[in-house]
Amino acid sequence: MKKLCVAASIAVVMLLAACSSGTSAGSPSSNGVVKLVLWMGYTPPPPASQGAEYESLKGLVADFTRLHPKIHIQMEYVDNDYALQKVTVALQGGEQPDISYQYGTNMPQVAQAPEVVNLTQTVKQPAYGWSDFTPGERDVATVGGKVLGIPALVDNLAVVYNKTLFAQHHLAPPGPDWTWSQLAADAKAITDPAKKIFGLTFPADGSETTVWEYEAMLWEAGGHLLTPGNSKAAFNSPAGVQALQLLRSMQQAHSLYLDFHPDAGTSESLFNSGKLGMIITGPWDLSSFPAVHYGVQIMPSFTAGGSHQTISGPDNWVVFNNGPARVQASLEFLKFLISPANLLKNSLATGDLPTRLSVQKLPGFAEFNKKYPGAGLFAQNLHNVLQARPQIPQYPRISAALGREVVAALLGQASPQAALNSAAQQADTYLATGG
C-alpha cells in the first residue's frame, strides 16, 4: 500500500514535471492554410515586459498575414543564447521550427544539420537584393560557400564618448578621420585617478567580447585574423602587435579600465555615471546612457587616412525544411520582412539598424537619427563593415585562445608579441586538427 502510494505520487509529480516544457510544430492543414512556426528571442510575450522588437515583429507578422491570408505564423519565444541547442534537440525529435533566429556565430554548427535550407540560389533573385547587404552580413550568412541565412539584425562597434568630459578637459570632439594615438591622448587627458575616472574601458574577461573588439582594431591596423583559406593564424603580425600594444600602453598609462565582467553592465553604468570618457560599444547600448550627454564617432584608424573598419555581429533567420509548402511560405515571409520599407518601419520602431544599406537613402530615414540620437552614425558605419569573423567550426577555440592571450598581455603577464605568438600557435593546432 505504502509502495503504491509512493509510486503513484512519483508518477503524478513526473506528469506535472512533464508539463514544464514543450514545443509545438505546425503542420499544413487540409484546406490549404499553411501554419509556420517562428522561433525568435525577443522579449517574451505578455505578461512579461514588452520589448520594442517583439511588438514590431508582431506587427509585421500581422501585416504579412493580411496580405497572405493562407499563411499563419506562430511566434514562439526561444532565448537567443540557447537557440542553437534548442534547435539541435528539436531536429533530433523531428520537431524543428520553420524559421529560427540564430546568432551569426552559430552558423557553422547550424550548417551541419541537413534540414537547413540552402538559399544560395534563392537570394540571387532580384527581390532579395543580396548585394544591398553589407559584405560582413553576407559573409556571416555563408558557410562553406552556401548561403544558409537571411540577415535578421546587424550592428557594429563605434566609439561613444562623454561630451561633457571632453569639454571639461578642452578636448576637441573626435572627428571621422581621427587616429588611435588621438584617442589614447584624449583618454589620458580625461583620466583622473582621484575621482576614479578612466579614459576608455575594455572588456577583459577573455571571452568573445574581448576578442571581437580586439579584432576590429586588428583590421583597422591592416591585419587579418587568419590567412586566406583559413589555414593558419595571421594575427601575430606587426599589425596585430600594434593593436595590442596600443591597448597595453593605455593600460600602463592607467587610462584604460579593464572590465572583467563585461556582461554585467559594469562599463555601461560607469559610463552613465560619468566615470568613463569613452566606451566602444554598439547601438544596443545607447538607451543605457540617459544621464550622459554623449556623442558617437566611428572607430579611429592607426594611420592618418588609414582604415576605419569596424566589426559587426549579424544574426540570421535560418529556414528549416518541413516540406515544400512550408519552405515556400517561409521564404515569402522573409522576403516581406526584408523589404526596404519594412526594414525602415522596424528600425524606427526599435532603434535597430536597418540591415540593408539602401534603407538609409529612403526619405523617412531622417527620422531615425532624430528618434535615436547617435544611431544614425552607427547606420552610416555599416559602410565600414567590410569583413566578418571566419565561419569555421574551430572559431570558438581560436577565439578562446586569443582572448586569453590578449588579457594576459593587458595584465602584463606577457609582451604583446609573445602573447599573440602563443595564441597563434594554439590556433594553428586547432586549424590543423579540425578543432
Add this chain to the structure above:
Amino acid sequence: MTAASAAASRKRGRRIRRILQSDHLSGWAFAFPAVFLIFVFGIVPLIWSALLSFQQTNLISPPHWIGLANFRALSHDQLFRQSVAHSLVYTALFVPISVAGGLFTAIALNRKIRGVRFYRTAVFVPVILSTIATAIMFLWLLDPNFGLVNFLLGEIGLGPYGFFDSATGALYSIVGMTVWGWLGFDVIVYLAALQGIPPTLVEAAEIDGARTWGMFRNITLPLLGPATLFLVVWSSINALQLFDEVYFLTKGGPGTATYVVVYYLYSLAFNQGVAGYAAAIAYVLLVAILSLTLVQLWVGKRLVYYAS
C-alpha cells in the same frame, strides 16, 4: 534408503531448490531498479567516457574516431598544465587549512561551556549552504569597491584588494571562501571522533600525570587518525574537482589565474565543441584522483592507529 524417505528427500530437494531459486529471483527483483539506474548512469558512462577520449565530437554532430590525437594534444597543452598547477595549489592549501582548522575548532567545541550549542550551530550552518549561495555572499563581502572586508582592512591600514578581480589573489580568495564553507564538515567528523574517545583512556593518562599537550599528542591525535585520514582523502578528492565557484565567480580569470582542471574540461566540452578532448582530460583527472587516494591510504595505513 526406503522408498518413502527417498521420496521425502526428493521433495525436500525440490523445496530447497525452489527457495534458492526464489532467493535469486527476489534478490534481483529487489536490487534491479537501483542497480539498473546505477549501471545506466554510472557504469556505462564510465566506459563510454573512455571511448569518447579517442573521438572528436561537438555533442551536436556524430562523433568520429581520432585515435590518440587527444592525448597527444594534451601533452602540448599549456593551458592544461596551468590548470593542473592551479588545481594542485588549491588542493595543497585547502586541505591542510580546512582539516587543521577543523580539528582546532572541534577541540574548542568539545567543551561543556555555556553557549556551546550556539557556537556549534554557527560553525555547522555554512556547510549546508550551496556553493552558489556562498559565492554570492562572498562576491559581495569581497567586493573591491563596496565590500565589508576591504573596508575593515582599510581601517587597519591594509588593502584595498581586488580579491576575485585580482590576478594574483583570486585563487587564494577562493581558498578562503571554500575553507569557510567546509570547515564545519571537518568539525562534525572530528567532534564525532573526539566523543568516541573512551574517557577511561583519558582518565588513566591523567592519573599517570599526563599534561594537556602531551595527552593531545600521544593519545588524542593518534586516536583521531582514522578521522584525519578520511578528511584528508575526502577533502583532496573534492578539492581536485573544484568547479562551481570558478564558473560562477571568475570563469577561470582574471586572465587564466583560476583555471582549474574541471573548469577547463567543462569549457572544452560545452563552449568550444571538443567533448572528446574533454573526456580525455576527465580520464586523466580520474587516474590522478585514484592515484592520490591510493597514496594517501597507503600512507595512512602506516601512520594511522586503528583502535580495535
Add this chain to the structure above:
Amino acid sequence: MTGSTVPASRVPSLATGAKAGAERGRRGGSASQREPGQFLFSPWHLVLIPIAIAMLVPMVWMLATSLETLNETRHFPPIILPHTLRPANYSDVLTQAPFARWFVNTMIVTVVTVAGNLLFCSLAGYAFARIKFFGREVVFVLILATLMIPFQVVMIPTFIIVKDLGMINTLYALIVPNLAGAFGIFLLRQFFRTLPVELEEAARIDGASRLSVLFKIVLPLSGPALATLAVITFLWTWNDFLWPLITIYTPNNMTLQLGLATFEGTHQTSFNLLMAANVMSMLPVLLLFFLAQRYFIRGIATSGLKG
C-alpha cells in the same frame, strides 16, 4: 582549565558531594542545575567567539544588504544598519525573475529524487544485506566503485544519454539519473545488517514475503538511517549546480541554484536584489537544517567514521 574531554556525567560519583558542592559555592553558581565543569566564561570563548563571528558575519551582512536601497549598497564606507528598509527588494526579485518557478522546479526534483532514493535504495540495500543472490558480491563492489568516480568523468556521456532519451531541458534530466545512488545503497545495507535478523526470520517462517518483511518490519526500525539518507539526498539535490547547468537552458525550467547564477549575471551591480534572492534561496535548506539537525550531523559523522 578543564581541557578534559570527559563528559561530566562520567565523573565518578565520589567527586561530587563535598568537593563539587564547594566548587559550586566558590564559583557562586546559581541554583540551576549546571553540571560541574560547565563554566560561565572559559578562555575557550576567546577562540570560539571570533570563529562564530567569522561564520555568521557574511550571512548577517547579506541579510542587511538584502533590505537596503541600491544607493545605500553603493555607499562607502559600507552601511552596517540600513537607514531605510526596502523589503520591496524581495518582491522585485520575484517579479524580475521566475524565482517562484525555480523554487517549484527544485522542490519537485528534490522531493522525487529523495522518494526514489528511499524506495530503490531500501529495496537494493535490503537485498544486498539479507538476500543471497547470484552475483551479489560482484555487483556490490561495482556499485561501491562508482562512489569513487568523480562526476566529471561520467558527465559528458550521461549528457549524451539524457539527450538521446529526449530529456534535455526537462526536469526528467535532473531526476532520472539520480533516482538511486550508491551512497544510499551502502548506507542502508550497512544499517540493515545491524538489525537483529531473528525478527525477520521469524516473520518469514510465519509465511511473510520478503517484501512485507522489508516494509512491515525492517523499514519501521530504520527511521534514523532513512531520515539521514533523506536529509543528505535533499541537501545534495537542492544544492546541485553543475548537472543542471549543462542540461537545462530555458529560464523557466531552471533550478534555484542555476537560476540564481543567471540572476547574478544580469543583476551583478544590484547587490541588494542579489542578496534578497540569495536569502530566499537559503531559507528552505536552513529550515530543514534546524528541524533535522541531528540527521545532517549523523549523516556526515557516520560517513566519516566508517571511512
